[in-house]
Amino acid sequence: MERIEPTAVQQVAVIGTGVIGAGWTAHFLRQGLDVVVYDPAPDAEAALRTKIAEVWPIMEQLGLMPEASPDRWRFANHVADAVAAAHFVQENAPERLAVKQTVLAEIDASTPPETVISSSTSGYAMTDMQILCWHHPERTVVSHPFNPPYLIPLVEVVGGKQTEPAVVDWTADFWTAMGKKPLKMTKELPGFIANRLQEAMWREALHMLHSGMATIEEIDAAITTGPGLRWAIMGPMLTFHLAGGAQGMAHMLDHFNPNEFDHWTFLSAPQITEELKSRIVAGCEAEADGRSIQQLEQERDIALVALLKALSHCRETGGA
Amino acid sequence: MERIEPTAVQQVAVIGTGVIGAGWTAHFLRQGLDVVVYDPAPDAEAALRTKIAEVWPIMEQLGLMPEASPDRWRFANHVADAVAAAHFVQENAPERLAVKQTVLAEIDASTPPETVISSSTSGYAMTDMQILCWHHPERTVVSHPFNPPYLIPLVEVVGGKQTEPAVVDWTADFWTAMGKKPLKMTKELPGFIANRLQEAMWREALHMLHSGMATIEEIDAAITTGPGLRWAIMGPMLTFHLAGGAQGMAHMLDHFNPNEFDHWTFLSAPQITEELKSRIVAGCEAEADGRSIQQLEQERDIALVALLKALSHCRETGGA
Numbered sequence: 001m002e003r004i005e006p007t008a009v010q011q012v013a014v015i016g017t018g019v020i021g022a023g024w025t026a027h028f029l030r031q032g033l034d035v036v037v038y039d040p041a042p043d044a045e046a047a048l049r050t051k052i053a054e055v056w057p058i059m060e061q062l063g064l065m066p067e068a069s070p071d072r073w074r075f076a077n078h079v080a081d082a083v084a085a086a087h088f089v090q091e092n093a094p095e096r097l098a099v100k101q102t103v104l105a106e107i108d109a110s111t112p113p114e115t116v117i118s119s120s121t122s123g124y125a126m127t128d129m130q131i132l133c134w135h136h137p138e139r140t141v142v143s144h145p146f147n148p149p150y151l152i153p154l155v156e157v158v159g160g161k162q163t164e165p166a167v168v169d170w171t172a173d174f175w176t177a178m179g180k181k182p183l184k185m186t187k188e189l190p191g192f193i194a195n196r197l198q199e200a201m202w203r204e205a206l207h208m209l210h211s212g213m214a215t216i217e218e219i220d221a222a223i224t225t226g227p228g229l230r231w232a233i234m235g236p237m238l239t240f241h242l243a244g245g246a247q248g249m250a251h252m253l254d255h256f257n258p259n260e261f262d263h264w265t266f267l268s269a270p271q272i273t274e275e276l277k278s279r280i281v282a283g284c285e286a287e288a289d290g291r292s293i294q295q296l297e298q299e300r301d302i303a304l305v306a307l308l309k310a311l312s313h314c315r316e317t318g319g320a
Numbered sequence: 321m322e323r324i325e326p327t328a329v330q331q332v333a334v335i336g337t338g339v340i341g342a343g344w345t346a347h348f349l350r351q352g353l354d355v356v357v358y359d360p361a362p363d364a365e366a367a368l369r370t371k372i373a374e375v376w377p378i379m380e381q382l383g384l385m386p387e388a389s390p391d392r393w394r395f396a397n398h399v400a401d402a403v404a405a406a407h408f409v410q411e412n413a414p415e416r417l418a419v420k421q422t423v424l425a426e427i428d429a430s431t432p433p434e435t436v437i438s439s440s441t442s443g444y445a446m447t448d449m450q451i452l453c454w455h456h457p458e459r460t461v462v463s464h465p466f467n468p469p470y471l472i473p474l475v476e477v478v479g480g481k482q483t484e485p486a487v488v489d490w491t492a493d494f495w496t497a498m499g500k501k502p503l504k505m506t507k508e509l510p511g512f513i514a515n516r517l518q519e520a521m522w523r524e525a526l527h528m529l530h531s532g533m534a535t536i537e538e539i540d541a542a543i544t545t546g547p548g549l550r551w552a553i554m555g556p557m558l559t560f561h562l563a564g565g566a567q568g569m570a571h572m573l574d575h576f577n578p579n580e581f582d583h584w585t586f587l588s589a590p591q592i593t594e595e596l597k598s599r600i601v602a603g604c605e606a607e608a609d610g611r612s613i614q615q616l617e618q619e620r621d622i623a624l625v626a627l628l629k630a631l632s633h634c635r636e637t638g639g640a
Contacts, residue, residue, distance in 0.1 A: 018565060019563065019564075019565050054614075054618070055621065058621045058622075058625055061625050062625060062628070123584060146546045146547060146550070147562065147563050148617070148620075148621065148624075151549075151621060151624045151625065151628065152545070152546055152547075152549055152550070152624075153545040153546075153549075154541075154542060154545040154546030156542070181541070181545040183538060183541055183542055183545075185534075185538075187533065189528075189533050189534075190584055191584030191585065192542075193528070193533075193534050193538055193539060193542040194542040194543065194546040194547055195584055196524055196528065196584055196585050197521050197524055197525060197539065197542065197543060197547070198547050198556065199524075199584045199585045199587075200520045200521050200523065200524035200585050200587050201517050201520050201521045201556050202556055202560070203520065203585065203587050203588070203589045203590070204516055204517055204519075204520035204587075205517060205556055205557060206589060206590050206592070206596070206600075207589075207590050208509075208513070208516065209596065209599060209600060209603070210590045210596050213507065213509050213513075214505075214509075214513050215603055216557045216599075216600065216603025216604055216606065216607055217603065217606060217607045218503060218505075218513055219513060219517065219555055219556070219557055220554065220555025220556065220557050220558050220607060221474075221501070221503055221555065222474060222476070222503055222512075222513040222514040222517065222555070223514065223517060223551050223555040223556060224551065224552065224553065224554060224555050225472070225473040225474040225501040225503075226466045226472055226473075226474030226514040227466060227472075227514055227517070227518050227551075228548070228551030228552050228553075228555065229471075229472055229473075229552050230466070230472070231543050231544065231547075231548030231551050231552070232544065232548050232549050232551070232552035232627060232631070233544065233548075233631070234540065234544060235539055235540025235541065235542070235543040235544050235548065236518065236521050236522055236525055236539070236540070236543060237525060237536045237539055237540050238536075238540050240522070242467065243339065243467050244339075245338060245339050265511065265516050265519045265520045265523065266588075266590075267519075267520050267523050267524075267587035267588065268523070268586075268587065268588070269523045269526060269527075270523070270526050270527050270530045270586075272526070276526070276529065276530050279529060279536075280526075280529060280536065283529070283535055283536025283537065284536055286536065286537060287536055287537045287540060294374075297468070298374070300468075301375065301378045301468065301471060302378075302634055302637075303630075303631060303634045303635075304468075304471045304472075305378055305381050305382060305471065306630040306631065306633065306634045307552060307627055307630055307631065308382070308471065309630070310623075310626040310627055310629070310630035311552065311553070311623060311626065311627065313626065314622055314623045314626045315623075317622075
C-alpha cells in the first residue's frame with residue numbers, strides 16, 4: 001500500500017499523554033484531525049480531558065480548522081488499539097532509551113508499513129531508538145517539539161541510520177500541513193540544534209548561580225527584558241550581524257572575537273580561524289538575502305514594537 | 321551642590337554616536353529631554369540626523385512624552401562643550417579600554433561633581449575604566465544597554481570600586497524614569513549577566529558551525545521559531561520550571577541533569593550538587609511567587625498567542 005499524502009492525514013495516534021503528548025493532542029484537535037491516544041498511567045484519560053478543556057480557549061483564539069472539535073479523540077485500551085488505524089503516530093513516552101525502544105517496537109508491530117512513526121524525544125538519536133523495530137524501522141523518525149507544542153512552531157525532524165530519507169521529507173511536509181515550522185536535519189546531532197543552544201545558556205546560568213554571581217530572578221529578567229525580546233524576532237547570528245553597524249558581522253567579529261573575550265563566560269570557545277570567520281559572514285549574508293543592515297534594522301524595529309505592545313497589553317490583562 | 325532628582329533630569333549629554341549612542345539619543349528625545357551630543361567622526365552629525373529621522377516613526381508609535389521633539393538636540397564642538405550643562409552623561413566610545421579611560425577622564429574634568437557619568441560598555445568593569453577620573457570617580461557608573469537601546473528595556477547598572485553605591489541607586493532610578501528596566505548589580509561581573517548568557521549560546525553556535533553540524537540559517541531558525549519565542553516571555557530558568565509538569569524544576573533537574581546530558585553541547589557544566597539543586601528550585605519558586613505551574617502555563621500561553629499574532633501581522637505588513 002502506498003503512504004497517504006502528508007496533507008491528507010485524517011487520523012493520528014498519540015502515545016503517552018504527559019506535558020508534550022497532551023500538547024500534541026490539543027494541536028491535532030485544533031487542526032481538525034481525529035486522535036486516538038494511549039497512556040498507561042491510571043489517571044491519564046481524566047488528566048488529558050482536563051488539559052484539553054484548559055487549552056481549548058487558546059486553540060479557539062488561534063483559529064480552528066473547520067472540522068476541529070475538542071471531542072474528536074478517544075482513549076484506547078492499549079498501544080495496538082490506539083495505532084491500528086492511524087495514518088501517523090507521535091510517541092511521547094518517558095525520556096529513557098529502553099522505554100523509547102520498547103514503545104516504538106510495539107507501535108512498529110501494530111501498524112501497517114506505510115504508517116509513519118515519529119518520536120518526540122528531546123535528545124536520543126533515532127538510530128539508537130529504532131533497534132527493536134524488527135518490522136519496518138525505515139518509517140521511524142524523530143519530530144522534536146518545544147513546549148507547548150500547540151504554540152511553538154519549531155519541530156526538528158531527523159531520521160536514524162535505518163530511516164528512509166523519503167520518510168524524513170514526508171514528515172517535514174506533514175508538519176508544514178499541520179501549521180508547524182519543521183527544521184529538517186540531515187545529521188543526527190546529540191540534542192539536535194535548538195536544545196544544544198538552550199543547553200549552553202542553561203549551563204552558563206548554572207555556573208553563575210553556583211558561583212553566586214546572579215540569582216534565578218536576575219538571570220530570567222536579564223533575558224526577558226533584554227536579548228530574549230530580540231530572539232523572538234531574529235536568531236543570535238543575525239542579531240550580532242546588526243550589532244556592528246553598516247558593516248555587519250565582519251565588523252562584529254573583529255570587535256567581539258571570543259578568543260579575546262574569553263572572560264565573559266565559563267564556557268570555552270572554538271578558535272575563530274579565517275575560514276570559520278568567512279563562513280559566519282557568508283551565512284549571515286545568505287540569511288539576510290539581499291536585505292541591507294538598514295532594512296533589517298527597520299524590520300526588527302517594527303517587529304519589536306509590535307511585540308512590546310502585545311506583551312504590555314497582555315500583562316495588563318493577565319498574561320505573563 | 322546636590323545631585324538633581326533622577327526624575328527631574330532635563331538635559332543629558334551623549335558622547336559617541338555610533339549604533340548605541342545614536343539609539344540612546346533617539347530614546348532621550350522620545351522621553352522629552354534636551355540632548356547635547358559629541359562624536360569626533362567627521363560625518364557624525366549628518367549620520368545622527370539621518371538615524372533620528374529613520375527611527376522617529378518608531379518613537380511615535382511607542383508614544384512620545386509631551387515635550388518630545390526630534391529636534392531637541394545639538395551637536396557640540398568638543399566633549400567639554402557637550403557635557404558642561406548636562407545632568408547626566410552617557411558615554412558610548414569605541415570598546416577599547418584606553419579609549420574608555422581617556423574619554424571618561426575628559427568628561428570627569430568637564431562636569432560639576434554632581435553630574436552622573438555613565439558608560440555603555442559591553443563588558444569592561446568600571447573599576448578599570450574610572451582610573452583616570454582624578455576629580456570625581458565616585459559618580460562614574462556602567463549602564464549597559466542592548467541594541468537597539470530605544471526599544472530593548474534592559475539596562476545593566478553596576479559601579480566600580482570607587483563608585484558611591486548611592487550613584488548606582490540614582491542611575492537605576494533614572495533609567496526607571498526613562499521607561500527602562502534597570503538590573504542593578506552589586507558585583508562587577510565580566511560581561512555582566514545578559515552578555516554572559518548570550519555569549520554562551522554564541523559559543524555553542526560557533527562550535528556547531530565549526531564542526532559542520534548546522535548552518536547560520538538553521539541556527540537562527542531554531543531559535544526564532546523555537547525557544548526564542550518563549551524567552552521573550554519567560555527566562556530560561558522559569559521556562560524549564562514549566563517543562564517538568566506539575567512538579568516543576570525539581571522534576572526537571574532529576575530528568576535533565578546536565579551531568580548526565582553532557583553530550584548535548586560542547587560546553588562544560590558545573591557539578592549539580594544537592595545544595596545547588598536546592599538553590600535552583602528555591603529560586604524558581606521565589607520567581608513564581610505563589611503562582612502554580614498551571615497558572616504560569618496559562619499566563620505563558622496567553623502571552624505566546626499575543627506574540628505569535630503580533631509577529632504574524634507584522635510579517636504580513638513588512639516587519640521581520
